[in-house]
Every structure is written in structure tokens, then in C-alpha cells.
Amino acid sequence: MKTNETSLPRVLDGIAIAAEIKAEVGLEVARLKEQGITPGLAVILVGEVPASQIYVRSKVKTCAELGIYSEMLTPPETITTDEMLDLVAELNARDTIDGILIQLPLPAHVDTKRLLEAVSPAKDVDGFHPVNAGRLQSGQPALAPCTPAGIIEILKRSGIAIAGKNAVVVGRSDIVGKPAAMMLLNASATVTVCHSRTVDLSKFTREAEILVAAIGRPGFITAEMVRPGATLIDVGINRVTDAAEVERFFPGDASRAAGFAKRGSTVVGDIEPAAFAVSGAYTPVPGGVGALTIAMLMQNTVTAAKARRGTTAAGA
Numbered sequence: 419m420k421t422n423e424t425s426l427p428r429v430l431d432g433i434a435i436a437a438e439i440k441a442e443v444g445l446e447v448a449r450l451k452e453q454g455i456t457p458g459l460a461v462i463l464v465g466e467v468p469a470s471q472i473y474v475r476s477k478v479k480t481c482a483e484l485g486i487y488s489e490m491l492t493p494p495e496t497i498t499t500d501e502m503l504d505l506v507a508e509l510n511a512r513d514t515i516d517g518i519l520i521q522l523p524l525p526a527h528v529d530t531k532r533l534l535e536a537v538s539p540a541k542d543v544d545g546f547h548p549v550n551a552g553r554l555q556s557g558q559p560a561l562a563p564c565t566p567a568g569i570i571e572i573l574k575r576s577g578i579a580i581a582g583k584n585a586v587v588v589g590r591s592d593i594v595g596k597p598a599a600m601m602l603l604n605a606s607a608t609v610t611v612c613h614s615r616t617v618d619l620s621k622f623t624r625e626a627e628i629l630v631a632a633i634g635r636p637g638f639i640t641a642e643m644v645r646p647g648a649t650l651i652d653v654g655i656n657r658v659t660d661a662a663e664v665e666r667f668f669p670g671d672a673s674r675a676a677g678f679a680k681r682g683s684t685v686v687g688d689i690e691p692a693a694f695a696v697s698g699a700y701t702p703v704p705g706g707v708g709a710l711t712i713a714m715l716m717q718n719t720v721t722a723a724k725a726r727r728g729t730t731a732a733g734a
């Protein structure tokens with residue numbers, strides 16, 4: 419096979435990095451247990467959203483693997499905001515619970531912002547509370563949102579320098595884009611945040627040495643929008659069900675075609691696969707950023723347990 423003169427892009431293996439982090443967290447949990455502390459995570463899952471059920475089961479299973487106590491609360495879809503607030507208040511007050519995670523999305527009648535603000539910042543392992551967002555932006559120790567924290571771990575553990583680099587984040591959500599931009603800035607990158615109203619997006623993305631795509635649209639970032647040799651971080655997890663689209667993204671890829679024929683869908687990130695070929699390094703989908711999210715949640719739970727229970731405060 420003929421390749422160009424430049425070397426092939428590196429695949430940044432999220433599964434391997436997540437395994438490394440989970441192993442470290444497991445050791446830390448064992449040390450805490452020797453001091454009589456078992457970190458505890460409570461997960462609230464409202465109603466019966468299949469995707470959320472899968473995520474939550476996976477979080478609870480990982481807790482068990484690492485020796486973290488976990489509790490799953492599954493109120494019905496009809497729960498009111500006030501009832502949810504009571505539930506959160508009880509978990510805030512309970513000493514054996516170090517982390518509280520409210521799985522999103524919540525039913526439309528529940529006031530999500532009010533609930534996220536009701537979680538004690540000390541137990542906010544999702545890093546969604548405005549107090550933690552403020553701490554992150556002012557460079558204080560904070561519980562940081564798991565997906566952006568995972569992005570930083572991938573870069574650091576892969577030896578990809580951040581300081582002084584042009585980093586472009588496409589997407590400005592409170593959960594990924596904004597905190598990712600803040601964390602890259604804290605790591606001394608020169609950061610640009612682009613979004614749906616950005617004019618001439620390519621002008622910015624083509625300057626990116628680190629490009630983070632968190633838009634939620636399959637293959638939105640094309641090869642022409644990428645600076646050759648850039649590091650591409652693909653946060654998107656988009657299910658594609660149209661055969662023509664699968665063939666467009668993965669021309670001649672027999673294994674994708676077989677998977678699609680079997681399941682009727684395939685997963686594509688926010689960056690078109692052809693763009694990876696011009697990159698210096700990239701996170702695959704699946705097996706990239708997504709793999710880190712639960713590992714970072716476990717790490718946040720242990721960080722919260724240590725800070726709250728007065729042992730060596732992590733990050734402090």
C-alpha cells in the first residue's frame with residue numbers, strides 16, 4: 419500500500435487510557451479502605467430511557483469493579499421537581515455518599531437547572547454545579563466535568579503538549595464545549611471556541627493544532643477543515659441509520675458494512691473518518707473520548723471522598 423511521506427496518524431486509544439485510570443483509582447480506593455473509608459456514589463435515574471439505563475448500569479458496574487459503594491435510585495417518570503429536591507437533600511446529608519449523579523436528560527416537567535444547583539458542590543461528581551464551574555474558571559481545585567477531564571487526560575497521557583498550542587473547540591455546551599475550553603486554557607493553550615453561529619468555521623479549524631469536536635452532528639468536521647498533522651479529539655457519538663451515509667463515511671469498509679447490516683446502525687463521530695487520515699493523532703469513535711467518561715467519574719468520586727472526609731485533599 420502506498421502512503422504519503424508523512425507518518426501515519428497515531429490512534430489515541432481511549433479504552434487503554436481508561437483502563438490505566440481505573441487501575442489507579444482502584445488502588446486509591448484500596449488505600450482509603452485501609453483508613454476505614456469506602457467512597458460512595460449515588461446515581462439517580464428517572465423513568466425508563468433505554469440509553470440512560472445502559473449508561474447508568476455501566477457506571478454502577480464500574481463502581482463494583484473498583485470497590486466503590488454505589489446506589490441506584492430509580493424514581494418514576496412522574497416524579498416532581500420538589501420530590502427530586504427532597505431526594506437530593508437526603509443524599510446531600512448522608513455521610514456515606516460522596517458523589518451524586520443525576521442522569522440526564524430528565525423529563526421535561528422537571529426543572530433540571532434547579533436540581534443541578536441543589537446538589538452539594540462537594541458531592542457534584544459531574545462537575546455541573548455553578549460553584550464547580552466557577553472554581554474551574556478561576557483555577558481553583560474543582561470537581562470538573564468528566565468528558566472534558568477525559569480529553570485532558572488523553573492528551574497528557576499520550577504526551578501531546580497543550581501549552582502554547584492553538585486549540586479550537588467546536589461546540590459551546592455547558593457539559594463539554596465550555597469546560598473543555600476552560601481546561602485547555604488552564605493548561606496554557608491558546609483557545610478559540612466556535613459554535614453554530616461562527617462565520618467561516620474552516621478559517622478557525624484549519625488553524626487548530628488541537629481540534630475538539632463536540633457538536634453532535636455526524637461527520638460535521640471534514641478533511642478540508644483540518645490542519646495536516648493536527649490532533650483531533652472527537653467527542654461525538656452519533657448513530658447513523660442511513661445506508662448511503664454509512665457508505666459515504668466508510669467507503670469500501672467491509673467490517674463497518676457488516677456491522678451495519680447486522681444492527682441497522684453504526685456510530686460515527688463529529689469528525690468524518692477521512693479527516694483522520696490527514697491528522698497527526700486522533701481519538702477513534704467508538705473507543706476514544708467516550709471510554710474515558712466513566713473512568714473520570716470514578717476518579718471524581720474518589721477525589722470527592724478524600725476532600726470531604728478530610729484525608730489528603732486531592733487537588734488541594
Ligand code: GUN
Binds near residue numbers: 519520711
Ligand atoms: N447524560 C449523558 N451524559 C451524561 C453525563 O456525563 N452526566 C450525566 N449526569 N448525565 C449524562
